[in-house]
Amino acid sequence: MPDKMKIAVAQVAPKLGDLKSNLELHLDAIAKAQTRGADLVVFPELSLAGYLLKDMVPEASLRTNSAELGKILKASEKIAVIFGMVEEDPAYVYYNSACFADQGKIVHMHRKVFLPTYGMFDEGRFFGAGNNLAAFKTRFGKVGMLICEEAWHSFCPYLLMLDGAVLVANIANGTARGLEEKSRMGSSAIWEKMNRFYSDLHAYYWIFVNRVGFEDGVGFWGGSEIIDPFGQPELKLPYFEEDFKMAEISLGKVRRARLRTPLLRDEKLDFAINELLRIRGDHSAPPVARPKPKARTKTRRRVKK
């Protein structure tokens, strides 16, 4: 595994539902990244499709064996690419997916598990939800991909650490809202907090790539960034503007961060699993591995003494 790795961030404004023009946008940025010697180029969530698709979801979707995807795979022969798309599966379920392509092949496809459906969001109405989250092997080491909202469920970044990721890419369509932070959006403030906190806590690299542009009055705030395993920013892109930036990261920092604070070593998987099962047993019908009530009463009595 190499220590140094050059990552390009393509902060783009995809056109809503316009696959053809978005494909061009991708091929141009991939070519640019490759020319400049990048090892990986990362695009935002749904970068091939646009965000507020609603009933257009099927028209903006692609199969993994489609000609359009073939063009991106071809472009990925000498550079790894992370991008977002609407994936149509053979049973006609449509997913908000993140694809990791490298050496001309799909290395991993992640289907968004948490589809925000509240307030201004309506993803659960138009997409099927994924059911898996896994870190996967790449020539750079193990990588994890999260799609936007998934970062708000802290279990997801935690799970990717447990699964061995040294680098996590969160691709987002972060919408601009809240004026209370004055010189940045309220929504930017919490993302920037999460990006630093998760990378620091889990001691991995965190690449946050957010889109820009407006769709039906909704602005996407950009501000993409790469945060090192100590929670320190190594690359920052501007708010609201298209931009393309590169940074060379050092994966050796993951080792140093984990030696300084060996939290992963001290994780207790069985403890976590048992507690999760207990909680599930308390709240839903199938009582899986539910602790016996007697034992619990005893424990409580012992504590009282």
Next chain:
Amino acid sequence: MKADLNIDPSFVTGVLVDFLKREAGKFGFSKGIIGLSGGLDSTVSAYLAAKAYGPKNVLGVLMPYKTSSPTSITDAEEVVKKTGICSLKVDITPMVDAYLDSVPEADKLRRGNVMARCRMIVLFDQSHKEKALVIGTSNKSELMLGYGTWFGDMASSINPLGDLYKTQERQLAAHLGLPEKILNKVPSADLWAGQTVEGELGFSYELADQILYLLVDERWRPQEIIEADFPAETVATVEKIVAASQFKRALPTIAKLSRRTVGIDFQLSRDWSR
């Protein structure tokens, strides 16, 4: 208790200029058209549009009626001069009176609504001629309180001000460098002599904005707002007005018959394929 409605006007200006450029550009427009009244709202819209499209690509249309306050015209003319935007004056008296003469019993509210709707006719006609988008001037306070004429001054193609309360818009206006007398003007629809918004509503924008922000944005219960030392009567009135004006913030209601109905389950963004 006071809710924090302070904004960073320079940051907000950047976002709104970006919005105006991108949302118009998508539909192939690079020009804007605005009904100029000499009041705060249309002036702020004009300043923002001038920044977004360049002053020569913005047309301010002055549309006085014979009872309009003379300062409305002189103030609007000053805005044209200060921003360098293009302007057009259309006296709406003949078109308004052509109808109003036939309904002499119409009260001032009806008469005012006819004027606002005639202005809408002029703006959208000029919009077609000039290939310029009609830029809205309704702020969030007006939209929430339904203080505007439906299909009149509430009509526009894109609106940069619709998510800013008047209190916030005033900060933006000061930052943009609007003339003092417009900044300090008492808000009025100028549909009849001496009309003022706050006189009609019975409370100040400053108070209404505080209550609206807590109620709408922060989702406080009315009782919680009252307990935070806001006058119970105003809280109740604001709540009532917001509910009663919901129709003004919605598309016409369509009777559903088919499997895919406009406004119900024919769900597409306006930016569809743009």
